[in-house]
Amino acid sequence: MLAAGSLAVAGLSAPPATAGDPPPPVSVDQRFTTSDGVSLQTTLTSTGPVSAKPTVVEFSPYGDGSRTLEVGPDYNYLLVQIRGTGDSDGSFDALGPASQRDVVEVLQWACHQPFSDGRLALNGFSASAIVLYNSWHQELPCVKAAILKSGTHELYRDLLVPGAILNLVPGAGVIAMIGAPALLQGVDRLQRSPGSAFGVVGGLFASGLGVLAHPTLDQWWRDRGWRGNANDIPVLMINGFYDVESRGAFQAFQALRADGAHLVMEGGHDGVPVGSDGGRGEAAAWLDHYVRGVDNGIEATPAVSLLLAKGSRASYLAGEHVRREAADWPVPGTRWTTLSLAPGRGLQTGTPAATGLASYLTVPSLPTASTSPMRRSSRPVAPARSPERSRCSPTAGSRRSTA
Template sequence: MQIPPIKHALGLCALCAALLMAGCNTQPPMEGPPPADRSFQAFWSKRVTGYITAADGTELRYSVLLPKGAGKFPVLIRYSGYDSGSIGGSAYLADNETFSVAMDKDLVERGYAVMGVQARGTGCSQGTFDFLGPQYGTDGRSAVEFAAQQSWSNGSVGMFGWSWAGMSQLMTATERPKGLKAIAPGMILGDPRSDSWAPGGVPNQEFTTTWHWFVDMRWDAVKASAETEKDKRCLAQVEANKAKVVSSSLMYNLIRHPLRDEWTKQREPRNRANEVQVPVLSMQSWQDEAVLAREGYYQERLDPKLLWMVQSSGGHNLYESEHFRKEKLYPFLDHFVKGEQNGFESTKRLEIWQETVADVREGRHQPNETANPGWTIERDHYPLAVKPVSFALSEDGELIEGGQGSGKPDAYLYPIPGPDVNTYLKDNAWGWQHPLWKQGSLAYTSAPFERDFLSYGTASADIWLSTFLAPDTDVQVTITEVRPDDKEVFVQRGWLRMSNRKLDESKSTELRPWLVDEPDAIQPMLPNVPALGRVEIPPFSHPFRKGSKLRIWIDAPSRTGGYGFAYYSLQSRNSVYHDAQHPSRLVLGELTGVTAPQALPACDTLLKQPCRHNPLSAFSRPL
């Protein structure tokens, strides 16, 4: 059904005026990470620093912290472009460090030589910055083989860490360096464009800008340590790298490469994951504010006989969790790198943390260090088979399990962004909500579940949508739980630029749309003509208990974690269809055979799953 053009035009005029009156989503600038609330004394017997010569002659800075005692030691490498090549310096001891000094301390005290390696073109390393470029893996190979041959090394090398230090592991392992025994990557970009740079084709320019600001801060920490040590070579290299990084930065390159092309494809660590030949311990956070939980699905390309995996609700730095470190990470490294016969090889291959909480919610490290699962699911293989369950969008905002939608299209004004969630300014919380949210969003809510429903894995929001005179539009779909106590809990969120909607049918499934995402696949929207856009919802696991409701929101992209979108700006009145000819639906994967604890967790206790009063309640409070 088409809505008369005059009504569309009047709606757009109202939108123009309303947007002018409401103003922009103005928020104060970020002030950096929380200040350090701890410091350290040297916990190593000796620190060794120097430079590794890469295959092309580029020299990469490294720093090694040796444990107490005589002899040779197994080596663990953390390799990134932040400040890894300066571990042990004055900034590091003041906890002015990207990763976890406490974790390094644990590992040194367990008898490992902990080695930090600085990526080319960063910190005090020579070369040109090229994030995830082809040389990142070959440089990692040079670092591993160098470490294996040193006088303080017993030749057994592992890698650990998350984020940039996780991506480096996957890229290094595909080069199969001599001496590498195991890797433990967490929270990585496996397919950077779809994971971060433009999920669903919607440009995420805010993250790359703030990320480079953060990188610059980390090089300031490198500089601080070098000043203490009067290391003139390092100081000169840091200044040189700062001066030239702009021309090779992600900000610069993503403007030059707005669509998936050969440059983008060269920077997809997942593409060679099948070449990894060492054991892998992967950690993944569902509500990861920096890389999403998608990770390019690289784990599915690994040899399942080599894979152990931990998945959890929570955020990007959950790798710091003492529960994870003591129960999984340290035993994994002790077995495969140190050679201890501790039985790790017989442990369950997949551990899913449900409803993860933290004993301490304040501080820079404590919310992650004290994080632990409310309850867990263990399985002996990955991936898991789930049952697809369809929920049809219908009139009156209904979401009907196993049913069919009906009624006339629902319209909303575009672009009015949805509510912020888990931003760096207001973490673990619902954030700013546009004053015109009622006109700029649609919500569809199920009846209360008559059983416990455990959703697991990816999901697909299949939305039939039309625009009014706009050749494109960006869609955000947010999944929430509406609890019996009338509280709404954030679960997960996905995005799609409608012109990017063409699917690779050979890879798409009912639960996971796979976009072609190539320039030749672009399909503009036609005025008032509905088109099917399948919105990929990144992986998650969440129990909807008996009595709770499932809800989806449809609106324009908004800040989510560190992601801030340059959404398509042409104003429109979008319509969502849900009749027999246009069956819009949400498809979730149900993991059966699982019994969830009966009691609901207290509101706002779940990491990265904030709770708010139900805004559609008859007794709703102002947002």
């Protein structure tokens, strides 16, 4: 059963508009009931009065006011609080099957609401991008385009267990950032549905335990990663080379480039470099072209745009960078250069002239992890190595790409 609850209109107490002023923004809170009976909180933001327009939809676990993209007056914006987060009921399932099913149901509902003209777009940043990547194996109704920023392609390898090392700090941080808005909005939830608090707390706790209970890349993790493409949606991926979730944008671009995807590398969690808008201009043009049909030429621009550092990360953020554009990733003509461990803690090209010994603080791989040589999942992977000491030698080496 799909149902919508009562409407609560906020943001109408602004002073009366004078001649020539834009209409005041309008915020409409509305409950949506999923097919399994869970009540989700949604908030529509519009340049009032509300009318049927193309609508950008974002699914966020970070509570009220967590939208991550500004759009102009030609669009409405629908923020959906993911089940078990914010003021939505149910149990958080770590962006798994239940949350993915909600994505399809909410889109189907939103497409036919009075605020929508039948054209939807998706936006996501970090967790709100991940739940969309995880949902791409389902047909997403009425969606004309998407903008996905700094999301993982696979939670296991990209963020929580990279290289077979349990990445507890960011994992705990994410749970805390999801739990805090749920706690702050808990008073409203208790007044509305006292019993829902147990499901919200239980879901967050169970998600944390799920990471620990599934040390291998098993089906639990595969349900929270990329599982194929059932759509033909042009996607703009935005990320940064220093982003904690950098791999996701590259993997997603390779999976979706046949649908007209573009990859813009110029900022994410790691910040927006001086002299860049972090992809905001491309995002606005992307929506205008693919959703509203504006002939602005964005589809004819190079598919890959890279903002490359000319020095350190600090100098990169300060504006020391150079732009490189290409038709694909990896960039056509990329050359692979062999790197060797150098004496001390550096790298060098070619064979080192001398050997040396350097000590590093290390966290050993989990013996239960699927990328550990002691245990493998059904997916073939290379063993991870975490030596406490590295000795450079004429045979030691790795590779980097240069374009």
